[in-house]
Amino acid sequence: MLFRVFTVLAHKNNYNLIRLPFSNILNRNQNHFSKHFKLINLRHFSESKPFYYSEIVETIPTNSTEKTPQIPPQIHYGKLFFDNIYPLKIGSFDFRHYFVRSNIPRLERKVKSGKWIPLESIMPYNFKVEGVIPRKKEGGMLLEFSYQVDPSQKTKALDEISKLVNDHLVEHNVVPWFNPRPQKAYIVKGKPFVEDLSLYPSSRLRVEFQGPDVSIKSLYPIFRPYGLMRHIFLMPSSSKETPRYATIIYKKMRSATSARYCVDGISINSTKFDIFYETPLKTNVFFNWVASHPRISGPIIAAILAGISYIIFDPIRIFLIESNITQRFDIKEYKIYEIYKWLKKETYERFKNQDVKLEEDTLAWKEREQEEEILKKWLSEPPETFIIVSGPNGSGKSKFINRAIHNKKKKIIIKCDQIRISHNENEFVLKLAKQVGYKPMFFSLIYLSNLIDGLASAVTGQKTVGFSSTTDSEIEKILDALEIALYNIAPDVFKAKVNSSRKSDLYAEHIYQSYDPEDIPVLIIDSFISKNAQENMELWDHLAQMAARLVEKKIAHVVFESSVTGIVRHLSKFLPSKTFNIITLSDAPFERSISLVKKNVKGTDGVSLEGLESSVQALGGRFSYLSLFIDKIRGGKKPSEALNELVARAKIEILKLAFGDNTEDAKSIPWSDIQFWAIMKRLASNGILSFEEIKSSPFFKDDDTSIREMEDADLILIVQSDDKITSTIKPGNQLYRVAFQQICSVELFKANMELKTNKYLYNFMFDKIKKYEEELQSLGKSLVRQDGKWLWVLGNDNQVPITIKERVDFLLDRIHKCHIKNAKYQEEIDKWKKVIEISGKNIEKKEQLT
Structure with a gap:
């Protein structure tokens, strides 16, 4: 200085x-x-x-008797590290530091007032406080001080100051609120590295040597005063790693923080210490055992998680499903919503340009009203069997069901068509859970469990150890919860019947007379089974199994809505002993269709309605097409223009579904192009076709699989006669017949398909001729021609048996007839080849002219 x-x-x-x-x-x-x-x-x-x-x-002269004066004391500076001033910050998530303050002026006032050290006037060696440095991360505080002492007495003075400060702490019993351990003070012997990095304290210290190695015996007395040590690891002499270091492990973390600040920077035998915290590799006996025995621990952990879910989350999920069924939290079910609708109608909607909505109520013609009453009657009775509402796409099945259950208090709808449109399995399960009301769903935990199962399977070599959760199991959990919720809200008399199955039928009749039909829960499964029934098969099976249990236990009505004709065959596997209640919806008759259109296009300004009736007759009674037709007329198009646009769209649909966009696409279609052409050209000309006739034709060979696939694709419709013995084939809808006619009128397309058809028939007959000829050759081996006569070589009298002669005559006759047919087919082949050639040249000329 x-x-x-x-x-x-x-x-x-x-x-x-x-x-x-x-x-x-x-x-x-x-x-x-x-x-x-x-x-x-x-x-x-x-x-x-x-x-x-x-x-x-x-200076005393040599002859003087006075003594030589002593050298006065000098000013020195030192530091004290106070432990346990703040909570140790053990990680970024540690929030205890928000409850303590580290204001430096406030700390200095407390220090000088005698909270942690005696007053300066009492301290020896002219002790003065120079400043404080709070160290919240290490839970301590550095106190900088000055004192006056002879350099030779410096160590003694520091020891005395340390003793006085610690005696003061013990005397005043300074214990913080966050740790019952008393506070301590240590003299800082080195030059500590004071930093604000994200390095959190640890009970392990890494002591790096800037010089020769220091032995464990030399390290022990230096670090032991700050707390009990567990171990000291010294770097092996054979290691070439630099810098060389020793690892000191304390029993307590605060001992390590005190040693870190008091010893860092000192030099021992020309070796300087650089001390840092070292993060330990945490190990745990329990977790080690779990990781080492996955085949045992896996099922146990899975059972514990399942138990927690069953105790805590399952009751919540069932309650939310019940609320979804009963519309407990739906504001539309309360009177306040009616007030809101009235206010909206009288205020906002008066100034809004309202779009004219299609009056769908007019679709409820008399035939539907009768069927609606039948459905309501079934829903008012105790559940006995499945209710199936079938019909082609666009026939209004969903709206028909919604009208029938409008006044039902307890209802839930599962829309399978929305669930099927999912990008992955998690989204598939999430959509089902959302429709049912199954909450909460922990997809992150499901993903984590699948990951753990995969890792455990890789370690153990087993396929699964009990962690994984598949889509199938998640669907089953959701539907099980739905079944429990439906049971809980079912009428008590139904549950009494379930719980007392030994009661007589007379008792059952008695209890069924004391329930409100509106209290019976109704489960609607909309769009059940896709066209390709093999897709999402686990969903169809689980829904059918749950529905069967609900009906057998008489808990709820189950209504299936589907446009797939094979729905009855599929559901029969799950309820084989019951006959189903089936309602089949068809297209509206012409009178109802034209009435609907006229009512909804009335008052359309500037639009000519000429040809409206003929257009509606060609369009048919399919409600989806009628809605589009009405929208186009409202948009300013004439009826004929609107019809042509719908026919053009129908033609594109037919060509894509029936023939495919390209060769590769056609391979995935479950019928051949000539099979559909054989049906389409007959329906285009006649509008109806015998099912048995086309089935027995050379195109199908008595196999109706392809015909059924066409029906599932909504291209055709198979209608049984009243006697349930014969069937007929019709276009999938009336609009498709118009599209069939226009497709068949395209000369080049027709020529191409006729060429393929005649080639197929020619080859078919050729194969039959070849088969007949082979049989003749086998018979000819037993015949010998001698003197202009055929002799039977296998008989004693060489006479040809009558049966052989008749068989030969039959084969020759069949070959002759096949040759005649093939001659006709060949003529057709040549004819259509010429048509294709001429059509191609005409197209080329048109292209050149344009």
Whole structure:
């Protein structure tokens, strides 16, 4: 430290010139000083240059009896580290530091007021507090202080100061609220590295040696005063890693933080210590055992998680499903919603340009009203069997069901068509859960469990160890919860019947007379089974199994809505002993269709309705097409233009579904192009076709699989006669017949399909001729022609048996007829080849002209 001093001139006697701090001069005896010395006027020195002062210490002459004076004490600086001032910050998530303050002026006032150290006036060696440095991360505080002592007594002075401070802490029993351990103070022996990095304290210290290695025996007494140590690891001498280091493990983390700040930077035998925290590799006996025995721990953990889910989350999920069924939280079920609708109608909607909505109520013609009453009657009775509402796409099945259950208090609808449109399995399950009301869903935990199962399977070699959750199991959980919820809200008399199955039928009739039909829950499964029934098979099977249990236990009505004709065959596997209640919806008759259209296009300005009836007759009674037709007329199109647009769209649909976009696409279609062409051209001309006739034709060979696939694709419709013995084939809808006619009228397309058809028939007959000829050859081996006669070589009299002769005559006749047919087929082949050639040239000419 640089001291400003001034010069004092000596007296006549002999004196020595010694530099001393200014404070020492002030503390000297002023009388003695003025007696022997004369001060120089300091005003003569420049203020801009440093100057010195000197004290002339009187030196005793050799003949004097006075003693030689002692060297005065010097100022030194030190640091104390106080432990347990703050909570240790063990990670970024540790929030205890929000409840403590680290204001430096406040800390200095507390220190000087005697909270952690004695007052400065009591402390020896002219002890003074110079400042404080809070260390919240390490849970401590650095106290900087100064003191005066002879350099040779420095160690003794520091020990005395440390003892006084610790005695003060013990005497005042300074214990923080966050840790019952008393506070301690340690003298900082080195030069600690004070940082604000994201390095959290640890009970392990890494002591790096900047110099030769230090032995464990030398390290122990240096680090032991700060706490009990578990172990000291010294780097092997054979290791070439630099810098070399030792690892010290303390029993407590606070011991490590104290040692880190008090010993960091000291030098032992020319070796400097650099100390850092070392994050330990955490191990746990329990987790090690779990990881080492997955075949045992896996099922146990899975059972524990399942138990927690069953106790905590399953009741919540069932309650939410019940609320979804009963519309407990649906505002539309309360009177306040009616008030809201009235206010909206009388305020907002008066100033809004309202679009004219299609009056769908007119679709409820008399035939539907009768069927609706039948469905309502079935729903008011106790559940006995499945209710199936079938019909082609666009025939209004969903709206028909919604009208029938409008006043039902307890209902739930599962829309399978929305569930099927999913990008992955998680989305598939999520959509089903959302429709049912199954909450909460922990997809992150499901994904994590599948990941753990995959890793465990890779380690153990087994396919599964009990963690994984498949789509099938998730669907089963959701539907099981739905079944429990339906059971809970079912009428009590139904549950009494289930719980007392031994009661007589008379008792059952009695209890069924005491329920409200509106209280019977109704489950609607909309769009059940897709066209390709093999897709999402686990969903169809689980829904059917749950529905069968609900009906058998008489818990709820189950209504299936589907446009797939094979629905009855599929459901029969799950309820084989019951006959189903089936309602089949068809297209509206012409009178109802034209009435619907006229009512909804009435008042359309600037649009000609010429040809409306003929267009509606060609369009048919399919409600989806009628809605589009009405929208187009409202948009300003004429009826004929609207019809042509719908026919054009239908033609594109037919060509894509029936023939495919390309060769690769056609391979995936479950019928051949000539099979559909054989049906389409007959329906285009006649509108109806015998099912048995086309089935027995060479195109199908008595196999109706392809015909059924066409029906599932809604291209055709198979209608049974009243006697349930014969069937007929019709277009999938009336609009498709118009599209069939227009497709068949395309000359080039027709020629191409007829060419393929005749080639197929030609090959078919050729194969039959070949088969007949092979049989003749086998018979000819038993015949020998001699003297213009055929002799039977296998008989004794060489006479040809009558049966053989008749068989030969039959084969020859069949070959002759096949040849005649093939001749016709060949003529057709040549004819259509010419048509294709001419059509191609005409197209080329048109292209050249354009």
